[in-house]
Amino acid sequence: MAYTTQSAVGIDFDGGTESTPSQAIGTRMVGNDNSTWLYVTAGSAIAQYDVVSTDEAYSGIPATKAAIDDGHIIGVAPAAISSGEYGWVQLTGVVTMNVLASAAADVTLYSSATAGSLDDTSTSQTAVNGLFLQLPVVEPLVLLLAWGHGRCRLRSNGGSAGAEMSPHNCL
Numbered sequence: 001m002a003y004t005t006q007s008a009v010g011i012d013f014d015g016g017t018e019s020t021p022s023q024a025i026g027t028r029m030v031g032n033d034n035s036t037w038l039y040v041t042a043g044s045a046i047a048q049y050d051v052v053s054t055d056e057a058y059s060g061i062p063a064t065k066a067a068i069d070d071g072h073i074i075g076v077a078p079a080a081i082s083s084g085e086y087g088w089v090q091l092t093g094v095v096t097m098n099v100l101a102s103a104a105a106d107v108t109l110y111s112s113a114t115a116g117s118l119d120d121t122s123t124s125q126t127a128v129n130g131l132f133l134q135l136p137v138v139e140p141l142v143l144l145l146a147w148g149h150g151r152c153r154l155r156s157n158g159g160s161a162g163a164e165m166s167p168h169n170c171l
Contacts, residue, residue, distance in 0.1 A: 011088075013037050016079035018086040025086070026058040035093025038073065042081040049098045050077050050116030052089045060089055062116030068126045 011022075011029060027039040040060035046052055052075050053067030054060040060081070061067060063074060076097045081087035100112055100119040109118040110125035118128060 013088045013090070014078035016087055017042075017082045021086045023086075028091075029088075031093060033093055036091045037088045038075060038091055039086065040081075040089050041086050042083050045083045046077045046081040046087075047098075047116055048077065048080045049096050051075075051097055051118055052077050052116070054089060063111060063118075064115045065111040065124070065126045068111045068128065074128065 013029075013031065013035075021039070021041070023039045025039060025041055029037045029039075031037060038054060038058070040052070040054050040058045043055075043059040043061045046060060046062055051063040052060045053063040053070075053072040054075060055067075055070070055072050060075075060077070068074070073091065075089035075091045077087065077089055078096070079087065098114075098117040099109065100114060100117050100121075103109065103118075103120040107120045108122070108127045109120055110122050110127050112119035112121065112125060119125070
């Protein structure tokens with residue numbers, strides 16, 4: 001678990017929902033593992049490991065085609081955040097995120113009909129530019145995403161699958 005390296009008290013990045021904000025909405029923090037985090041209000045319920053789209057008012061929702069089309073900030077929620085409440089979304093560093101079953105290797109990942117999850121099916125969906133699995137997903141599982149040096153790397157829980165992502169929405 002990451003913790004802040006900045007001068008701040010009481011920050012728990014994966015602590016889930018807060019009914020009253022403990023930080024200013026839109027606050028960014030750096031974790032001890034060089035991860036970066038954004039403090040958001042949930043515009044709707046966000047499940048643990050959802051891919052989250054955050055708008056210019058720092059309202060986060062499970063990522064959808066429409067939100068990705070709007071160019072919102074993309075991150076991942078390490079813990080569930082109840083609608084209307086507050087929590088942290090991870091923008092960079094190693095994270096666990098939701099993807100759908102049977103995603104193929106070496107293809108772009110897209111928004112999906114399941115808000116908060118990505119998939120490799122492009123029909124009527126929007127690409128998360130430059131994001132590719134290096135090994136296929138043969139059953140629903142959670143993947144680890146590590147951003148760094150303007151690119152992103154995706155790994156399976158066991159560390160054997162991977163993907164590269166260009167800097168689009170990789171803040």
